[in-house]
Amino acid sequence: MSSRLLVSVFEREDDVVQATTAARKEGLEIVDVYAPYAIHGLDRAMGLPPSRIPWVCFLLGLFGAVTITIFQFWASAVSWPINVGGKPWNSLPAFVPVIFEVTVLCGGVGTVAFFIWYAGLKPGLESPMSDLRVTDDRFALVLRQTGAKFNRSAVEALLKRFHAVRIEERGDIA
Amino acid sequence: MAEAAVIAVPLIGGNKSAADVTRDVAGALDATPSPLWWGGLALSSAALLLGTIAIGYEFATGIGTWGLNRTVGWAFDITNFVFWIGIGHAGTLISAILFLLRQRWRTSVNRAAEAMTLFAVMCAALFPLIHMGRPWLFFWMAPYPNSRGSLWINFRSPLVWDFFAISTYFTISAIFWYVGLIPDLATIRDREPGTRRSKIFGFLSLGWSGSFRTWHRYEVVYLLLAALGTPLVLSVHTIVSMDFATGVVPGWHTTIFPPYFVAGAIFSGMAMVLTLMLVARKTMRLEHYITQRHVDAMCSLVILTSGLVGLAYGTEFFIAYYSGSPYEQFAFYNRATGPLAWGYYIMVVCNVLIPQLYWLGAIRRNLVIVFIISLFINLGMWFERFIIIVASLQRDFLPSAWSDYRPTSIEIATFVGTLGLFFTCFLLFCRFVPVIAIAEIKGVLRPAHGSHPAHDSYSGYSEDISPEHH
Numbered sequence: 188m189s190s191r192l193l194v195s196v197f198e199r200e201d202d203v204v205q206a207t208t209a210a211r212k213e214g215l216e217i218v219d220v221y222a223p224y225a226i227h228g229l230d231r232a233m234g235l236p237p238s239r240i241p242w243v244c245f246l247l248g249l250f251g252a253v254t255i256t257i258f259q260f261w262a263s264a265v266s267w268p269i270n271v272g273g274k275p276w277n278s279l280p281a282f283v284p285v286i287f288e289v290t291v292l293c294g295g296v297g298t299v300a301f302f303i304w305y306a307g308l309k310p311g312l313e314s315p316m317s318d319l320r321v322t323d324d325r326f327a328l329v330l331r332q333t334g335a336k337f338n339r340s341a342v343e344a345l346l347k348r349f350h351a352v353r354i355e356e357r358g359d360i361a
Numbered sequence: 362m363a364e365a366a367v368i369a370v371p372l373i374g375g376n377k378s379a380a381d382v383t384r385d386v387a388g389a390l391d392a393t394p395s396p397l398w399w400g401g402l403a404l405s406s407a408a409l410l411l412g413t414i415a416i417g418y419e420f421a422t423g424i425g426t427w428g429l430n431r432t433v434g435w436a437f438d439i440t441n442f443v444f445w446i447g448i449g450h451a452g453t454l455i456s457a458i459l460f461l462l463r464q465r466w467r468t469s470v471n472r473a474a475e476a477m478t479l480f481a482v483m484c485a486a487l488f489p490l491i492h493m494g495r496p497w498l499f500f501w502m503a504p505y506p507n508s509r510g511s512l513w514i515n516f517r518s519p520l521v522w523d524f525f526a527i528s529t530y531f532t533i534s535a536i537f538w539y540v541g542l543i544p545d546l547a548t549i550r551d552r553e554p555g556t557r558r559s560k561i562f563g564f565l566s567l568g569w570s571g572s573f574r575t576w577h578r579y580e581v582v583y584l585l586l587a588a589l590g591t592p593l594v595l596s597v598h599t600i601v602s603m604d605f606a607t608g609v610v611p612g613w614h615t616t617i618f619p620p621y622f623v624a625g626a627i628f629s630g631m632a633m634v635l636t637l638m639l640v641a642r643k644t645m646r647l648e649h650y651i652t653q654r655h656v657d658a659m660c661s662l663v664i665l666t667s668g669l670v671g672l673a674y675g676t677e678f679f680i681a682y683y684s685g686s687p688y689e690q691f692a693f694y695n696r697a698t699g700p701l702a703w704g705y706y707i708m709v710v711c712n713v714l715i716p717q718l719y720w721l722g723a724i725r726r727n728l729v730i731v732f733i734i735s736l737f738i739n740l741g742m743w744f745e746r747f748i749i750i751v752a753s754l755q756r757d758f759l760p761s762a763w764s765d766y767r768p769t770s771i772e773i774a775t776f777v778g779t780l781g782l783f784f785t786c787f788l789l790f791c792r793f794v795p796v797i798a799i800a801e802i803k804g805v806l807r808p809a810h811g812s813h814p815a816h817d818s819y820s821g822y823s824e825d826i827s828p829e830h831h
Contacts (some may be wrong), residue, residue, distance in 0.1 A: 198409060220573040223379055224803040225580050229573055239579040240820065244589075260669045262513035271517050284522040284600055287592075295589045299540055302582045303567060306575045312568020314547065321571040322548040324379035324803075337653040 192218060192360070195346040196319050196353040200226055203326035204347035215342065216331040221321035229256045245297040251293025255286050293313040315360040372466055372805050374649040381804045386795045387549050389645050394792060397644050405784035412778005415771050416491060424494055426771045430735050432764035433754045437772040438488040441779060443746040444629070445485035445603055450594055451630020452478025456537060457590030468801040469650045474634050474639060475538040481787040482531045484779040491775070519603040519681045526600040533593055537586045543569050543801040598626040603750070612692035612753030615680065621673035625745060628666035628712070632738035635659050641791060650797055656731060660719040661737065667716035674709065692753055700765060701752045704744045709740020
């Protein structure tokens with residue numbers, strides 16, 4: 188089975204969105220779209236499901252909140268209780284500001300760390316489509332040339348209909 | 362100009378294409394720095410050197426080098442701490458709150474405003490650090506198992522809350538800023554392959570490829586950070602205000618402090634954003650990116666927060682009268698007529714009266730005047746903190762304990778040093794980091810999809826787009 192990729196380059200945002208929608212309708216496998224900025228509506232065109240990262244953020248924030256609540260209670264009321272102005276050992280309302288800060292810290296730092304790991308970003312990584320100016324002003328639609336439906340000339344005609352300025356074949360990206 | 366109101370003026374002037382944006386913003390990093398930049402850097406690094414010497418002397422000698430006494434135990438340093446923290450707040454307002462409110466104009470200023478936040482928080486954190494007296498033991502603020510029993514920190518203390526708030530605020534602001542930078546670092550990496558900058562930016566860009574699968578998650582992460590940053594920024598100045606409000610000193614012990622401090626923080630920060638952006642716009646030729654529309658929007662926020670601050674000043678006086686507490690009444694009588702009354706009137710004039718000039722379109726279109734007014738607000742907000750702290754402490758309950766306060770040359774040199782740190786960092790940032798969020802600007806070059814014109818219309822003036830040309 189061939190795992191060659193068909194890369195088409197577009198100059199306009201609307202063209203790449205419409206080409207992606209059309210390619211998906213034709214049942215072609217969309218490997219990815221490369222763009223210099225986040226295009227709104229392209230996630231629907233590519234059929235990407237909503238991200239589950241908010242759940243990660245929620246769980247990490249919850250973890251931070253629960254941990255620091257227990258720790259503050261333990262440090263203030265169990266490990267070494269100190270009488271501060273006659274306040275109760277477990278002065279929960281006074282613990283709220285720190286609980287909030289630690290929730291935000293865990294949620295924020297954890298979400299970004301998770302994103303970098305999950306998206307596979309790491310220093311020194313090669314960027315596969317850089318030469319096509321996709322971080323400047325071009326957009327690249329990458330299709331996989333597999334499946335019974337893949338008819339190279341028909342696909343090229345479809346891409347040309349949306350003003351693809353360049354179509355080329357490339358090896359698979361890692 | 363009533364007809365102009367219905368026409369959506371583009372956020373970015375000059376009819377720019379995406380490639381133009383890359384060239385303009387990245388190109389600014391290649392240009393030879395202007396004599397103005399070198400002059401600014403020389404001045405600010407001289408100030409930084411002065412501050413470093415002063416801080417070295419304080420570390421070696423102790424905080425007896427300050428003009429504090431038993432009555433006025435907080436003065437110059439805490440004033441500067443609150444002043445700098447407040448300035449930082451506008452950066453987060455622009456980056457997080459205005460993002461959630463879908464204010465698309467923020468894209469032109471958010472990168473620089475977030476950088477300003479980072480530098481301001483760095484300046485702010487220095488003051489409590491020095492005030493500890495033995496700053497090398499600063500880690501005693503963190504709850505870690507120790508050989509003193511484990512003796513834990515007092516979680517009921519607002520000063521501990523402050524430690525958590527400031528460190529969280531700095532960390533979250535830094536990663537928010539970095540996450541926003543990643544796509545732009547990749548843009549610059551790909552623009553000039555092989556150069557030293559390309560290699561450094563390539564390393565920092567984590568192999569960003571522009572993949573939309575990554576963009577899709579990136580947008581979610583950015584939104585989550587904005588959603589976390591919004592309550593965070595409100596909490597930080599709330600907690601700073603609790604450093605005062607939980608004390609029993611008349612003039613501090615009031616429930617109005619959290620909203621009053623948050624409004625004041627955003628007010629002073631917006632003024633500092635205006636100060637910095639008007640200079641950056643001129644020196645870095647960003648006239649098409651920071652337009653009259655951006656200046657108008659920031660001036661509106663200044664007018665709003667100035668009104669809130671003015672309302673708080675009035676409310677404080679009313680509550681002092683209405684409380685029936687002679688100590689509370691005296692604290693405010695002392696503010697307006699006591700030894701620091703001159704500072705009180707500087708504060709009222711700079712914070713409540715002068716910003717009202719921003720109502721006038723003719724004033725807003727004269728950027729030199731906008732700049733000068735922003736400097737007055739910076740001055741007025743510094744005096745606000747000084748008056749709250751020193752005028753309340755100097756004459757409290759017992760007249761026999763009353764005292765005066767005068768800053769020493771060391772305290773003034775330390776403050777000048779933080780101004781030096783702030784402007785040195787900002788000038789270096791302008792030189793080495795893209796000052797405008799390239800990827801975000803490319804996303805707002807055209808009007809938003811499906812947005813109702815009313816949501817994006819701008820009723821101000823525009824030289825290059827007027828009804829006649831359509």
